Amino acid sequence: MNTHTFNKVCIVGLGLIGASLAQAIKDNQLAKTLVAVDKHNQSLIDAQQDGLIQQGSDTLANVIKDSDLIVIATPVKIAHKVFIDIKNAIDDGLIDSTCVITDVGSTKASVINEAKQVFNNHLPIGFVPAHPIAGAENSGYHARNPKLFVNHNVILCKLDSTHETAYQQVYKLWQDVGASVMEMDVEHHDKVLAFTSHLPHLLAFNLVEKLAKHDDNMDIFRYAAGGFRDFTRIAASDPTMWHDIFLANKSAIIEALDQYSQNLQSLKQTIINQNSTELMGMLGRAQAARKHFGHMLNSTPYTEDPKMTQNYQIEPLVKSNKINGTVKVPGDKSISHRSIMFGSLATGTTKVSGFLEGEDAMATLQAFRDMGVTIEGPNNGEVTIHGLGINGLKASQTPLYMGNSGTSMRLLSGILSAQQFDSVMTGDVSLSKRPMERVAKPLREMGAKIQTTGEKGTAPISITGNQALKGIDYDMPVASAQVKSCLLLASLWAKGTTTIIEPEICRDHTERMLTAFGYPVQVEKLKDGNKITVTGGGEMTACDIQVPSDISSAAFFMVAAAIAGEGSELTLSQVGMNPTRTGVIDILKLMGANISLSNETKIGDEPVADITIKSSSLQGINIPEHLVPLAIDEFPVLFVAASCAVGQTVLTGAKELRVKESDRIAVMADGLTTLDIDCTVTDDGIIIEGKGTGNNAQPIFTGGYILSHHDHRIAMSFTIASLRASDQITIEGTETVNTSFPNFAELANKIGMNIVENSQK
Ligand code: S3P
Numbered sequence: 001m002n003t004h005t006f007n008k009v010c011i012v013g014l015g016l017i018g019a020s021l022a023q024a025i026k027d028n029q030l031a032k033t034l035v036a037v038d039k040h041n042q043s044l045i046d047a048q049q050d051g052l053i054q055q056g057s058d059t060l061a062n063v064i065k066d067s068d069l070i071v072i073a074t075p076v077k078i079a080h081k082v083f084i085d086i087k088n089a090i091d092d093g094l095i096d097s098t099c100v101i102t103d104v105g106s107t108k109a110s111v112i113n114e115a116k117q118v119f120n121n122h123l124p125i126g127f128v129p130a131h132p133i134a135g136a137e138n139s140g141y142h143a144r145n146p147k148l149f150v151n152h153n154v155i156l157c158k159l160d161s162t163h164e165t166a167y168q169q170v171y172k173l174w175q176d177v178g179a180s181v182m183e184m185d186v187e188h189h190d191k192v193l194a195f196t197s198h199l200p201h202l203l204a205f206n207l208v209e210k211l212a213k214h215d216d217n218m219d220i221f222r223y224a225a226g227g228f229r230d231f232t233r234i235a236a237s238d239p240t241m242w243h244d245i246f247l248a249n250k251s252a253i254i255e256a257l258d259q260y261s262q263n264l265q266s267l268k269q270t271i272i273n274q275n276s277t278e279l280m281g282m283l284g285r286a287q288a289a290r291k292h293f294g295h296m297l298n299s300t301p302y303t304e305d306p307k308m309t310q311n312y313q314i315e316p317l318v319k320s321n322k323i324n325g326t327v328k329v330p331g332d333k334s335i336s337h338r339s340i341m342f343g344s345l346a347t348g349t350t351k352v353s354g355f356l357e358g359e360d361a362m363a364t365l366q367a368f369r370d371m372g373v374t375i376e377g378p379n380n381g382e383v384t385i386h387g388l389g390i391n392g393l394k395a396s397q398t399p400l401y402m403g404n405s406g407t408s409m410r411l412l413s414g415i416l417s418a419q420q421f422d423s424v425m426t427g428d429v430s431l432s433k434r435p436m437e438r439v440a441k442p443l444r445e446m447g448a449k450i451q452t453t454g455e456k457g458t459a460p461i462s463i464t465g466n467q468a469l470k471g472i473d474y475d476m477p478v479a480s481a482q483v484k485s486c487l488l489l490a491s492l493w494a495k496g497t498t499t500i501i502e503p504e505i506c507r508d509h510t511e512r513m514l515t516a517f518g519y520p521v522q523v524e525k526l527k528d529g530n531k532i533t534v535t536g537g538g539e540m541t542a543c544d545i546q547v548p549s550d551i552s553s554a555a556f557f558m559v560a561a562a563i564a565g566e567g568s569e570l571t572l573s574q575v576g577m578n579p580t581r582t583g584v585i586d587i588l589k590l591m592g593a594n595i596s597l598s599n600e601t602k603i604g605d606e607p608v609a610d611i612t613i614k615s616s617s618l619q620g621i622n623i624p625e626h627l628v629p630l631a632i633d634e635f636p637v638l639f640v641a642a643s644c645a646v647g648q649t650v651l652t653g654a655k656e657l658r659v660k661e662s663d664r665i666a667v668m669a670d671g672l673t674t675l676d677i678d679c680t681v682t683d684d685g686i687i688i689e690g691k692g693t694g695n696n697a698q699p700i701f702t703g704g705y706i707l708s709h710h711d712h713r714i715a716m717s718f719t720i721a722s723l724r725a726s727d728q729i730t731i732e733g734t735e736t737v738n739t740s741f742p743n744f745a746e747l748a749n750k751i752g753m754n755i756v757e758n759s760q761k
Contacts, residue, residue, distance in 0.1 A: 005172060006100075008033040010067040011053075012060065012082050014043045015238070017104045017132065018073030019144035022052055024177035027146045035063040043141040060085035065094045069169070072103035072111075077244040079103065079111050083118035090124070100126040100166045102173075106193060106241075108157050108186045110248035125163040128170040131155045131189065132179060133197070139238040150178030157186050194252035199260060201242055202253065204235040277386045281374030288366055308759050310735040312715070312745065314722035315754040321565040321697065321723050322615075325751040329554050331356035331381060331547035332576045333740050334481070334509050335606065337364045337407050339545045341415065341489070342517050343385030344373040344393070348542030352383040355547055359739040360405035367412060370396035387542050390492065395421035399460065402427040404661060404710065404739045406434055407482055409459060411510075413439045414486035417448035418493030421465040430661050430710035430736075432459045438478065439486045445472050446490055446498070471496035471536060478656060479504035479529065479629040481580075488514070488521075494536040502529030506629040507580040512605040516543050528626070546603040548576035552713075553741045554611060555584045555634040557751070560720045561613040562593045563644040565696050568615035570751060574599070577607040583630025585611070587638060591618045591645055617694040620647035628654050636717035639668045643677045644700045644724055645690035655684040661736075662709035671718055675701035675725065696724070703727025712736045716744055719755060735759075 009031040011022045018036070025031050035055040038044050044056030057063045060082070064070070072082050089095050101124055105111045108129050115123055134152035154174040158167055174181045184192070211228075246253060270278045317323075336356040341364065343350030355361065357378045365383070369375055372394035377383040393415075402408040402425055409425055413436070416423040426432075437457030440450045449464035471494045476483055479502050488510050491498030511532060514521045517540035522533040554572045561570040577600070585595055594614040601608060618641055628651075631638065635657055642649035657664040669681045677700075678689040691700045701721050708715035708731055715734045722729045734757070737744050745755045 004030060004032045005169065005176065006031040006069045008035065008067045009069045009071065010035050010037065010060075010064050011071050011073055012037045013072065013074035013078075014038040014040070014047055014141045015073060015241075016135065016139045016143045017148075018071065019043075019047070019052070019141045020146060020148040021071060021073065021104070021132075021177065022047070023144050023146040024149060025173075026052055028176050030173065030176055031069070035067070037063060038141075040141070046141060061089060061092070061094065064089045067095055067099060069100045069102070069173070070095075072101070072105070075241045075244045076105045076107055076110060076248045079105065080114040080118065083115050087118050097124060098126050098163070098166075099124070100128065100169050102128045102130045102170050104130060104132055105248075106131060106197065106245045107249040108189045112157075112159065112186060123159060123161040125161060126166040127159065128162055128167050129157040129159070129186070130170060130174070131193070132174070134179075135237070139241070147178065149174065152179050154179040154181050155184045155189055156181060157189060158183055159186075190249050190252045191255075194249055194256040198245060198249055198253050199256045201234050201237065202246060202257070203260075204232045205242065208232045208235040277374045280376055281369075281372070281386070284375055285369050288369055308735060309733065310757060310759045312719055312731045312734045313756045313758065314719055314725075314729045314731070315756075316699070316703075316722060316725045316727065317565075317752065317754060321568075323560060323564045323568045323570065323723070323752040326571045326573060327557050327747050327751060328573050329549045329557065329575065329747070330358065330741060330743065332550040333358065333360055333552065334407065334507060335513075335545070335547045335576070336361035337405075337411065338485075338509055338513050339547060340364045340368055340375070340383070340385065341411060342513050342540060343383075343387055343542065343545075344368040344371075344375075345390050345415070345492075346387040346517050346540040346542040347389045348387055350385040350387060350542040351544045352385065353381055353544075353546050354549075355381045355383045356550065356740070357381065358742050359403050360408065363401065363403040363405045364408045364412070367396070367400040367402070367408065368393075370398065370400055381547070385542075387540075390539050393419055395465075396423065399424040399426045402431060402459070404428050404431055404712075404736060406431060406661070409436065409461065410439045410482040410486050411489060413443060413450065413461060413463070414489035416463045416465075417443045417446070417450055417467070417490050418469050419465045423463045423465065424460055425463075426460045428710070434458060434661075435659055436461055438480065438483050442472065442474050442483070442487055443490055445474070446470060446487070446494055448490065469494035469536070471498040473499045475501045476503060479506045480656070481507040481510070484532065485510040488532065488534055491534045491536055492519070492538065497533060497535045499531060499533045501526065501531050504529050504626060504629045505580055506632075507578065509578065509606075512578075513545075514540075516545070516605050517541060518543075544604075548603055548606050548608045549574055550740070551576050551578075551581045551584065552633040553744070556637050556716050556720050556741075556744070557747075558584065558588060558593070558595065558611065558613050559637045559641045560723055560748075560751070560753075562588060562616060562618060562641060563696065563700075563720070564615050564723050566615055568696075570613055572611040572613075574603070574608045575611050577609045579607075580630060583627040583632075584634040584638065586627055587621075587623055587631055587634075588613075588641065590621050590623075591641060591649075592616055593618060593641075615696055617696065618642075618645035618690070618692060620645045620649040620688070620690045622650045623652075625653035628656075632656060633660075633713060636664055636668050636713045637720055639672065639686065639688060640717050640721045642688040642690055643672060643721070644692050644696075646692040646694060647690050649688045649690060651685035651687075652682070653684055660711070660713075662711035662714060664711070664714065667707075667709045667711065667714050668717070671706045671714065674704040674706060675718075675721060675729070677701065698724075699726035700724040701726070701729070703729055706731045708733035708736060710736050712739045712741065716741065719744075719748060719753075723753065
């Protein structure tokens with residue numbers, strides 16, 4: 001049975017939008033009858049012949065009788081006349097006074113004013129002003145496209161006079177033709193559209209017309225290639241329609257033009273002055289904004305397409321589960337973040353090589369661009385940062401979007417608390433669940449004004465600038481390098497000295513980088529952790545940074561080689577060997593892994609080495625608690641190693657794993673159970689019953705479907721498990737792998753694995 005939403009729809013104006021909507025209404029069977037009004041007789045004849053409308057006329061009164069929806073799809077200027085016709089139709093009893101009336105005009109205040117004049121300020125309760133943000137440079141009935149509105153935004157304005165039922169009907173109509181519907185107030189709509197639509201059209205028309213009048217016009221048009229064509233595509237749009245819009249939205253457009261003219265003048269001055277840093281900054285910010293604003297609006301990772309999800313399907317290696325090769329994993333995530341932060345706050349130009357072009361580090365990079373820093377790149381891991389000095393950051397015009405990155409949000413909390421301006425930080429679904437009071441609380445002790453959200457103290461975080469910070473002595477309750485780094489960064493602006501005591505040693509990249517940038521820092525060894533002391537008021541000087549390969553990414557391949565078939569061997573070249581990060585090697589060695597280091601050297605302030613790891617029979621162990629902070633990110637893949645070991649592995653003192661990108665204890669336990677591993681979750685760890693027998697040819701895991709819970713390391717760990725699986729493993733949500741290891745699947749396939757990446761919208 002067909003349940004039409006409307007009985008009879010009257011489309012006034014069969015141009016591109018009107019005819020496309022009519023076609024979409026017909027194709028989706030949303031109306032029993034469709035009629036149209038248009039001054040072009042031919043369009044009406046064609047529409048009738050095409051079976052699109054049942055009746056057409058150039059006079060509204062001839063077709064309107066008993067319509068329950070009227071769509072005004074004429075140029076904005078004609079709306080006045082249409083409202084008069086509609087009023088007459090109501091007065092003559094042709095239609096009900098509650099009939100739903102909507103329009104598709106690109107300006108809203110002017111259309112509503114026209115209606116108010118005609119209806120003596122008593123607007124019909126069925127009137128719902130609307131604006132589909134969809135169009136094409138082609139116009140007219142024959143350009144119609146019923147899919148024109150699919151995945152496009154439609155803005156509805158709810159007026160005081162609008163009846164809820166009418167509003168809901170129009171809302172549903174647009175949803176039914178595939179659009180995303182949103183509400184906006186009238187004035188805001190007109191302002192926003194002046195910038196995002198009207199100004200670009202005005203500029204495109206203007207540029208083409210000026211060039212057409214130019215003396216060399218033939219040559220200009222003959223040789224005008226991509227850039228000109230792309231920029232001016234919209235100048236082929238309907239002049240009447242745009243003429244009406246420019247006049248109808250006059251005041252907002254004038255304001256937009258004024259602002260734009262000022263921008264152009266300052267751009268001109270930048271070029272006259274040959275101010276290369278400023279020019280590069282503007283271009284870099286524009287490029288990044290063009291690429292990323294969709295992700296920021298949608299709170300999704302910085303993947304190419306914000307609506308894209310991905311899964312891995314991994315076939316077991318049936319003939320032999322042997323893997324071999326040399327792998328260069330990407331740059332260290334922690335060091336990449338810090339290189340951008342320190343480079344931005346230093347005086348002079350910092351050149352970074354080996355920068356991790358993953359989403360997390362890109363979130364940090366983007367945040368500093370948003371705060372006015374000129375950053376070139378990344379190009380093949382090379383980034384050039386034109387530092388603004390310790391007091392040079394400027395307020396971002398928009399909230400700073402941190403994507404999935406806890407490190408960005410926590411470290412930036414320290415920096416932002418000390419600035420002269422207010423800031424807001426937001427993040428994706430996973431980051432918005434993670435605890436932020438652990439940094440907010442000690443920052444408040446330093447005098448910061450920082451507010452987290454909700455009972456659990458999560459993102460968004462709002463920071464009020466211009467607070468005088470003072471140094472504190474802080475005994476950290478958890479061994480967190482992020483908390484330590486946040487406070488060390490805040491202390492650079494604090495009056496006096498800040499002393500931090502860590503309960504256990506945790507990664508010290510911040511301390512090393514402070515030294516590299518010439519900022520004094522004292523580190524004193526205590527019984528368990530270190531005591532770190534910094535005095536505020538100093539400055540940093542730019543230096544070059546080479547980022548070593550990330551041991552946390554290398555860990556996946558270490559475990560892969562260890563659990564793979566006999567004869568497997570992988571070499572991981574020039575991996576960071578900072579002693580606060582090598583817990584994974586110590587744990588694997590305790591389990592009996594065959595690991596050796598070669599080419600040990602230092603790049604910058606960080607030790608590096610080649611790691612060679614061969615297949616071996618692993619043993620279950622009790623993991624020493626002091627190694628937990630030194631291998632904090634590697635546990636998911638170590639659980640895979642433990643599952644392949646002979647006997648039980650017990651992890652304790654690792655509660656922190658519960659507040660990473662996911663609850664890594666619970667999520668890993670779920671996945672392992674799916675793959676038939678016996679494990680017991682404890683409050684601060686896990687007990688895993690290893691199924692190893694000493695023979696690496698035997699499968700350990702079954703196949704299965706794994707949920708990654710927006711956690712890159714969960715996705716990669718279960719990918720490695722497939723080396724010892726009897727059947728296919730499918731892992732959903734693998735798009736998050738991009739946060740730390742963009743070419744993971746490619747490298748894994750290179751050493752002999754069988755990963756198929758499937759992307760869906
Ligand atoms: C990081 C510290 C660790 C780690 C994270 C990166 C850093 O977090 O898990 O991936 O760069 O400082 P915690 O310090 O909160 O343990």
